[in-house]
Amino acid sequence: MDTDTAEGPQLVLQGKFADQATRAACSQDSPPANDEGIIRIPVRMVTQIRKACDAAEAAGPQL
Secondary structure, eight states, X not given: OBOXXXXXXXXXXXXXXXXXXXXXXXXXXXXXXXXXXXXXOOGGGHHXXXXXXXXXXXXXXXX
């Protein structure tokens, strides 16, 4: 969790860069901005991501 950004609090995720075919397919639906990328996150991380999202939501305006 990065609470020190101009846009407000943000989750910071780490993952493997997606291959070219995946990036192309994703770009058709939602082209990434110049400062964005397409990453892969293993399904085993869903529980940890959910916990992080729940904690961020619970903290709400306190962040």
